[in-house]
Amino acid sequence: MASSTKKVLVPIAKGTEPLEAVVTIDVLRRAGAEVSVASVEKGLRVEVFYGVKILADSLISDCAGSVFDLVALPGGIPGAENLKNCAALEGMVKKQAEEGRLYAAICASPAVALGSWGVLQGLKATGYPSFMEQLKSCAIAVESRVQRDRNVVTSRAPGTTFEFALALVEELFGKEKADEVAVPLVHTCSPSLLITWLNQFKGCK
Secondary structure, three states: OOOOOEEEEEEOEEEEEEEHHHHHHHHHHOOOOOOEEEOOOOEEEEEOOOOOOOOOEEEEEHHHHOOOOEEEEEEOHHHHHHOOOHHHHHHHHHHHHHHOOOEEEEEEEOOOOOOOOOOOOOOOOOOOOHHHHHHHHOEEEEEOOEEEOEEEEEOOOOHHHHHHHHHHHHHHHHHHHHHHHHOOOOOOOOOHHHHHHHHHHOOOO
């Protein structure tokens, strides 16, 4: 019997934007996804950006033969460039595209990585404002906070990461699960949903 668990790969590199990586990982794990954090560097301990260090679960080479429901790239510079230059990751993302599985990127990575790999051709995509001109050469560039087209999801910047991550939850698990995850985050949820969630704690001490 096939597993109902959704497997997600989040690759990280030197210079990755930490907020985009950590929020995406956290929100997807809250939804119940099995998230593998993979380093494209030589070791598991990666200094991403702003002095933040992330300990990856594995090296990207250890993941190359695995099948993922989603591959989601954080951005940042030079993080996006370092992801782009990883041949193993490029092969995995191209396979996602060819086989109709979900792939995603935020910030500089839509233009720098996905665009350079040719997996945005003919698709609507968004990205960091200063990379929009570059994005126009490899995709139908739009200035959405989050853009979905077929099996790709793109987003703009650190400030849109929660929306990006919740959109990925919705793609993997459906809107009901995305709403369920959003409520305790107090992120764009209706007052009635928030009250329902808070009521479960009444009487707790």
